[in-house]
Amino acid sequence: MDLIQKLQPQIEKIKTISHRLGFEMSCDLEVANLCAIVARGCHGNSLELGTGTGLSTLFLAEVLGAGRLDTVDVNEE
Numbered sequence: 382m383d384l385i386q387k388l389q390p391q392i393e394k395i396k397t398i399s400h401r402l403g404f405e406m407s408c409d410l411e412v413a414n415l416c417a418i419v420a421r422g423c424h425g426n427s428l429e430l431g432t433g434t435g436l437s438t439l440f441l442a443e444v445l446g447a448g449r450l451d452t453v454d455v456n457e458e
């Protein structure tokens with residue numbers, strides 16, 4: 382199943398929260414999907430710089446293998 386389709390419920394939640402927070406910098410779904418394609422099967426620990434409201438994090442978490450995914454953002458909100 383297409384990842385965007387599979388993650389649609391979570392994507393909608395993130396969109397709702399982003400809208401509520403006024404966060405308009407989420408990446409395009411195609412970009413998040415591309416990140417997932419590149420990261421798929423990577424093992425070990427990963428660090429994402431720039432969480433935003435977690436859209437790309439959602440895709441990365443879905444495809445990364447064993448290991449830990451940390452994500453940080455300079456914006457505390």
Ligand SMILES: C[S@@+](CC[C@H](N)C(=O)[O-])C[C@H]1O[C@@H](n2cnc3c(N)ncnc32)[C@H](O)[C@@H]1O
Binds near residue numbers: 407438453
């Ligand atoms: C274009 S948004 C992308 C957010 C998320 N990765 C996504 O794809 O929806 C970039 C994010 O990176 C954060 N950011 C910018 N510079 C940063 C830095 N030096 N370290 C950590 N986060 C940073 C911003 O606050 C913003 O939330």
